[in-house]
Amino acid sequence: ADIKTRVLRTIGDPAKRFAEDHLRLLRAVRFAAQLNFQIDPETFRAVQARAENAASVSAERIRLELLKLFRPPHAGKGLDLLCGSGLLEHVLPELIPTLDCDQSPDYHPEGNVYNHIRLMLDTMPTNAPMELPWTILLHDIAKPATVSTGEDGRIHFYGHEKIGADMAKAILERLRFSSDEIDTIVFTVRHHMQFKDAPQMRTATLRRMLLRPTFELELEQHRIDCLGSHGKLDIYDFIRAEQAAMAEQPALFKPLITGRDLIALGMAPGPALGKLLSEIRDRQLAEEFASRENALAWAKEKAAL
Numbered sequence: 001a002d003i004k005t006r007v008l009r010t011i012g013d014p015a016k017r018f019a020e021d022h023l024r025l026l027r028a029v030r031f032a033a034q035l036n037f038q039i040d041p042e043t044f045r046a047v048q049a050r051a052e053n054a055a056s057v058s059a060e061r062i063r064l065e066l067l068k069l070f071r072p073p074h075a076g077k078g079l080d081l082l083c084g085s086g087l088l089e090h091v092l093p094e095l096i097p098t099l100d101c102d103q104s105p106d107y108h109p110e111g112n113v114y115n116h117i118r119l120m121l122d123t124m125p126t127n128a129p130m131e132l133p134w135t136i137l138l139h140d141i142a143k144p145a146t147v148s149t150g151e152d153g154r155i156h157f158y159g160h161e162k163i164g165a166d167m168a169k170a171i172l173e174r175l176r177f178s179s180d181e182i183d184t185i186v187f188t189v190r191h192h193m194q195f196k197d198a199p200q201m202r203t204a205t206l207r208r209m210l211l212r213p214t215f216e217l218e219l220e221q222h223r224i225d226c227l228g229s230h231g232k233l234d235i236y237d238f239i240r241a242e243q244a245a246m247a248e249q250p251a252l253f254k255p256l257i258t259g260r261d262l263i264a265l266g267m268a269p270g271p272a273l274g275k276l277l278s279e280i281r282d283r284q285l286a287e288e289f290a291s292r293e294n295a296l297a298w299a300k301e302k303a304a305l
Contacts, residue, residue, distance in 0.1 A: 002040075006035070006036065006037045006038060007037060007038055007039075007040055008028065008031055008032050008035070008037040008038065008039050008040060008043065009039070009040035009042070009043045010024075010028075010040075010043050010046070014042060014043045014045075014046035014047075015046050015049075015050070018046055018047070018050050018053070019050075022050070022053040022054055022056055022057050023054075023057050023061050023062075023065065025047050025050060025051060025053060025054045025085075025087060026054055026057070026062065026065040026066075026069075026087060026091070027065060028043065028044075028047050028085075029047070029069065029078065029081040029082055029085055029087060030065050030068055030069045030078065032077075032081055033069055033074040033075075033077045033078035033081055034068065034069070034071075034074050034078075036074065036077075039081075044085065047085045047086075047087070048085055048086045051085055051086035051087045051089075051090055052086075052090055054087050054090045054091055055090040055091070059174060059175050059176045060176050062091055062175060063175040063176055063177065066091065066092075066175070067130065069082070070121065070133035070134070070137065071128075071133065072121075072124040072125065072126050072128050072133075073122075073124075073126065075121035075122070075124060075133055076118050076119070076121040076122035078121075079117070079118055079121060079137075080118065083095075083099070083114075092137070092171070094141055094167060094171060095114070095117075095137070095141070097144035097145075098112065098113035098114040098117060098140070098141070098143065098144060099112065099114045100112060101113040101114070101143055101144040101147060102147075102155060103116065103143070103155055104154045104155045104156075106154065106230075107229060107230050108229045108230070109229070109230070110228065110229060113140050113143050113144065116140065116228050116229055117136060117137060117140065117228075119227075119228035119229075120136045120224045120225065120227075120228035121133065121136055121137075123224045123227045123228055124136070124224060125220075128220075129217060129220075130181070131181060131184050131185050131188070131217055132217060132220060132221065132224075134168075134172070134181075134185045135185055135188040135189060135192070135217065135221045136221065136224065138164060138167070138168040138171065138172075138185065138189050139161075139164065139188070139189050139192050139221065139225070140157075140160065140164065141164045141167050141168060141171075141189075142157075142159075142160040142161075142162075142163035142164035142167055143157045143160050143164075145160070145163060146158060146159055146160040146163060161189065161190055161191070161192055161193045162190065164189050164190075165186050165187075165189045165190035168185060168186050168189045169182060169186045172185060172186070184214055184217065187214055188214055188217055188218050188221055191218060192218065192221055192222065192225065194209065195218075195219075195222045195235055195239070196235065198235055198238060198239055199235065199238055202286070203285065203286045203287075204281075204282035204283070204285040204286045205282075206242060207242075207246060207252065207285040207286075208281075208282075208285060210239070210242065210243055210246060211253070219236070219239060222235070222236060223236045249287075252284065252285060252287075255277075255280075255281055255284065256280070256284050256289060256291075256292045256295040256296075257277065257280045257281075257284075257292070257295050257296065257299055258277075259273060259274075259277055261296065261299070262276060262277060262299060262303060265296075265299060265300050265303045266303060267303045276299065276302055276303070279302075280295055280298070280299055283295075283298075
């Protein structure tokens with residue numbers, strides 16, 4: 001009967017069931033979100049009354065439940081259930097301050113930071129990579145810690161991406177994510193504010209950004225960030241156009257010159273070599289070299305100075 005009416009409840013006394021395994025507290029909200037069921041009121045009250053016990057569950061088991069909870073299309077509902085059940089403050093307490101952290105209505109008509117994150121989770125595509133829900137959850141995690149009101153009367157969050165990256169790293173390490181997953185998510189959090197500057201970037205700087213191994217994740221994060229706030233996709237469209245133009249020039253993807261080439265020209269390994277190599281790459285991306293031979297000739301002149 002409960003399956004037919006889409007109701008989730010424990011077998012027998014919910015207090016006893018949750019006492020047997022505290023992970024069931026998290027599984028209750030995960031099942032309800034994933035299956036789009038309603039939690040029986042008595043069962044839900046039992047979760048709320050025992051929410052603090054979730055903190056005693058191993059980090060590995062918590063991570064596995066949260067990975068399943070924060071998947072499209074039910075991730076937004078999952079976050080609301082975590083919050084309403086009282087579990088959020090025991091498994092992701094850093095998100096609690098986002099509930100009453102207001103944002104400038106000029107850029108965020110959706111309201112506070114929590115609403116912004118919630119909308120973004122709802123906007124994820126069904127094939128979202130595993131890291132995307134976590135870049136969404138953590139990209140503005142430091143806004144409450146950095147909030148200020150400027151002379152213009154607007155709300156600002158200067159440096160929230162830098163502090164947020166440190167917070168994200170600590171959270172992901174606590175939940176026992178892998179090193180590669182942590183590096184990818186933290187990098188995306190750290191650089192998510194770069195996109196606003198893309199139209200004004202030098203060609204080489206923009207193209208270096210486009211060639212980052214994490215860039216497709218970063219760009220999808222940016223797209224959803226926009227859709228979960230002001231709704232404007234002009235920068236996203238600009239970047240996609242730049243990607244299309246760059247795709248027509250495959251010679252740009254692989255560096256023309258390597259460190260071995262510079263050593264062969266007589267340069268010693270060290271910071272000077274690395275600096276010259278970076279400059280050559282920038283000039284290549286800016287299309288200042290027509291061929292490898294041009295780049296080698298220019299490098300030979302610079303190496304001789």
